[in-house]
Amino acid sequence: MRAEIISVGTEHLLGQIVDTNAPYIAKKLASLGIDVFRKTTVGDNQKRIAEVLKESLKRVDLIIITGGLGPTEDDITKEVVSEVLRERLELNKEIFTKIEERLACFKKGTKRGALKQALIPHSAKILRNKIGTAPGILLEKEKKRIFILPGVPQEMRIMMDEEVIPYLSKISKKECIKSHILKLWGIGESQVEEKIADILQNQSNPTIALLVKKEGVCIRITAKFPPDKINREIKKVEHFLRIRLGDYIYGINEESMEEVVGTLLKKKRLSVSVAESCTGGLLSHLFTNISGSSTYYQGGIVSYSNEVKSSLLKVPDKLIKEKGAVSPQVAKEMAKRVREICGSDIGIGITGIAGPTGGTPQKPVGLVYIAISTPKEEISQKFLFSGKRENIKWKASQTALDLLRKQLIKKN
Amino acid sequence: MRAEIISVGTEHLLGQIVDTNAPYIAKKLASLGIDVFRKTTVGDNQKRIAEVLKESLKRVDLIIITGGLGPTEDDITKEVVSEVLRERLELNKEIFTKIEERLACFKKGTKRGALKQALIPHSAKILRNKIGTAPGILLEKEKKRIFILPGVPQEMRIMMDEEVIPYLSKISKKECIKSHILKLWGIGESQVEEKIADILQNQSNPTIALLVKKEGVCIRITAKFPPDKINREIKKVEHFLRIRLGDYIYGINEESMEEVVGTLLKKKRLSVSVAESCTGGLLSHLFTNISGSSTYYQGGIVSYSNEVKSSLLKVPDKLIKEKGAVSPQVAKEMAKRVREICGSDIGIGITGIAGPTGGTPQKPVGLVYIAISTPKEEISQKFLFSGKRENIKWKASQTALDLLRKQLIKKN
Numbered sequence: 168m169r170a171e172i173i174s175v176g177t178e179h180l181l182g183q184i185v186d187t188n189a190p191y192i193a194k195k196l197a198s199l200g201i202d203v204f205r206k207t208t209v210g211d212n213q214k215r216i217a218e219v220l221k222e223s224l225k226r227v228d229l230i231i232i233t234g235g236l237g238p239t240e241d242d243i244t245k246e247v248v249s250e251v252l253r254e255r256l257e258l259n260k261e262i263f264t265k266i267e268e269r270l271a272c273f274k275k276g277t278k279r280g281a282l283k284q285a286l287i288p289h290s291a292k293i294l295r296n297k298i299g300t301a302p303g304i305l306l307e308k309e310k311k312r313i314f315i316l317p318g319v320p321q322e323m324r325i326m327m328d329e330e331v332i333p334y335l336s337k338i339s340k341k342e343c344i345k346s347h348i349l350k351l352w353g354i355g356e357s358q359v360e361e362k363i364a365d366i367l368q369n370q371s372n373p374t375i376a377l378l379v380k381k382e383g384v385c386i387r388i389t390a391k392f393p394p395d396k397i398n399r400e401i402k403k404v405e406h407f408l409r410i411r412l413g414d415y416i417y418g419i420n421e422e423s424m425e426e427v428v429g430t431l432l433k434k435k436r437l438s439v440s441v442a443e444s445c446t447g448g449l450l451s452h453l454f455t456n457i458s459g460s461s462t463y464y465q466g467g468i469v470s471y472s473n474e475v476k477s478s479l480l481k482v483p484d485k486l487i488k489e490k491g492a493v494s495p496q497v498a499k500e501m502a503k504r505v506r507e508i509c510g511s512d513i514g515i516g517i518t519g520i521a522g523p524t525g526g527t528p529q530k531p532v533g534l535v536y537i538a539i540s541t542p543k544e545e546i547s548q549k550f551l552f553s554g555k556r557e558n559i560k561w562k563a564s565q566t567a568l569d570l571l572r573k574q575l576i577k578k579n
Numbered sequence: 580m581r582a583e584i585i586s587v588g589t590e591h592l593l594g595q596i597v598d599t600n601a602p603y604i605a606k607k608l609a610s611l612g613i614d615v616f617r618k619t620t621v622g623d624n625q626k627r628i629a630e631v632l633k634e635s636l637k638r639v640d641l642i643i644i645t646g647g648l649g650p651t652e653d654d655i656t657k658e659v660v661s662e663v664l665r666e667r668l669e670l671n672k673e674i675f676t677k678i679e680e681r682l683a684c685f686k687k688g689t690k691r692g693a694l695k696q697a698l699i700p701h702s703a704k705i706l707r708n709k710i711g712t713a714p715g716i717l718l719e720k721e722k723k724r725i726f727i728l729p730g731v732p733q734e735m736r737i738m739m740d741e742e743v744i745p746y747l748s749k750i751s752k753k754e755c756i757k758s759h760i761l762k763l764w765g766i767g768e769s770q771v772e773e774k775i776a777d778i779l780q781n782q783s784n785p786t787i788a789l790l791v792k793k794e795g796v797c798i799r800i801t802a803k804f805p806p807d808k809i810n811r812e813i814k815k816v817e818h819f820l821r822i823r824l825g826d827y828i829y830g831i832n833e834e835s836m837e838e839v840v841g842t843l844l845k846k847k848r849l850s851v852s853v854a855e856s857c858t859g860g861l862l863s864h865l866f867t868n869i870s871g872s873s874t875y876y877q878g879g880i881v882s883y884s885n886e887v888k889s890s891l892l893k894v895p896d897k898l899i900k901e902k903g904a905v906s907p908q909v910a911k912e913m914a915k916r917v918r919e920i921c922g923s924d925i926g927i928g929i930t931g932i933a934g935p936t937g938g939t940p941q942k943p944v945g946l947v948y949i950a951i952s953t954p955k956e957e958i959s960q961k962f963l964f965s966g967k968r969e970n971i972k973w974k975a976s977q978t979a980l981d982l983l984r985k986q987l988i989k990k991n
Binding site: 178179180181182183184185186187189190191192193194195196197202203204205206207208209210215219222241319344346376378380387389440441446447448449450451452453454455456458459460461464465466467468469470471472474475478479508509510521522523524525556557560 | 590591592593594595596597598599601602603604605606607608609614615616617618619620621622627631634756758788790791799801852853858859860861862863864865866867868870871872873876877878879880881882883884886887890891920921922933934935936937968969972
């Protein structure tokens, strides 16, 4: 089955929002082995939406449209699609009542809006909207299938997962496309390329691609096989890549570094606390993003000013004066003190210069020391990160988690 | 001038990445009064890229293409565009030398890749790539202008800002489109709609639209006027909206809540410290995202466990036992203690239940108390936020910043 995705909304063409709906849909379709041929974005304009839809109908047999189902005058997707497909819009009383109930409950919206949203093309199948007012629509016309989904990402996602995917998986039975991603930290793209050059050159199915993302270098393995074979084929390639890249691989697919580290801490029944300066709370924020992190994350201190470093963390003034706040000694002391104060098994200390100001020739912006303290040992490493303030905060936090991860694996 | 944007890359159609290039370009073009008619995404496939380009050339006179300029075999944008426009590709020795120097310096890449990237269409104008190897390309053919830019966002952005925009602003002289956004917190979309219903109904130019974003309800004012009038027309509308919505408006355009609060703190020469439990470091992270925040942000404590609340923050055990860790009393105590410990003018305390577990009928997931302590007064407010763990962390942090903002404005 060939598909196209159409995103409707002038806000896209003004660059006011980033379209996360289209990639979400694309990924889901890929997992069913449905090839997406094109994605098109068009404004809230009757003539242009109609043009895009007519062109798409010539090329593919599945079209998923998002956006323009709202209650206001500029929401015209349903109206235009109905016109192109020569469908009459009819008021669906059941939907109307549901919308009215919902609006009353949230004390918002207007009757006029509800009437508009309850208009449904004559032959449409209605897709339930669990968390919003706009119902989704499926039209089946001459072997073509057209879905219209709301543009609000949360509503679209639930509808995609619970209505569209189950429907499509019934009718799509050929080879699947599946992607599997290995995530690496602490290694650059070119180094990865070098280590797996021969594998990269000899790839065909599965294919292997390198992507550089915020969360590190990612290796995407994409396979196209019948459902019963696909996982085995991916595993084979993964196996060879793991031999070459070892511990640089910290996770797969959606797994975040903090999730991986959290799982390791839980498994080993170890607790952790954090003293951070240049990362300013980000490391604690990452730890606590994980549900259940309270079983291993004890607490943290953001010692942004030197006074807090000495008053709260009890890092000796003398040490700060002699070695400087950004030094391996202070990082180690921070890690040790926070571990003791919070009564955790492991302490992490981070001190550095996030910039853009505050750098010197000896201690430039991006210089960061990260220390890990346990009752048995203390380690500290020096890093020089590039980028803007937020990038440096991010890289330092990820690297701290990665250092801890490597320590936790080593102790196996 | 009418424009279209084409994003090239199979990774888009597999949903592996979110396209941030297209909105960036769209926004820049809108600011020059250039209407973007369509955005199309197509895979790394010769036939399909050619099709999309040919269709676009029929519709518009400016096309901006991103992606597929890399050194590997699957990067074919330049090759396809040259074929469609009947341009010969020629090796540009100067570019080749630059790429080789760059690769040597970073110890990566291959000669074959460099040779490929240095192939330039015969009549092209070359756009400098300051931070990467792939040069950008401008082709001018029969009054049509085609830009090809790298897909790496950082490289594309610099090239867009420093090469494309200056070029286009010279040739685009008509009315501008400009958008101006007012950002609100602590008020729902329907309440905003109610307060400005008449303004919404009578809009034409500028137009007014409501958008619900992570950072709150946003009102987008979009005007289309000659450059000398446009700012005045926007200001007029903004003035009326501000009369209706007052302090709900916390910022404009790219301004974040933490930026606004930071500016207020700086202006009033006040310092702040944070004791947070359910937000787990996020509030400190937001404060410290702002460059120069060290002048007002003193430090923070993430008191995730009750032990840390009592050992580090010295919140009396008895209070926690009697009132519960999630209570207005503990929030106040946290705010006061962290203010005293860090020696700041203001202390913020947050305690709540981020979920998904840990809720009870009396204290459900999403219940959060936020307190602000100054030497003169202590306030605490109760909130019930909805959503997942990350949403609750986010809403609680934003609300804490907003409470502080309102306090700071009030004291004028």
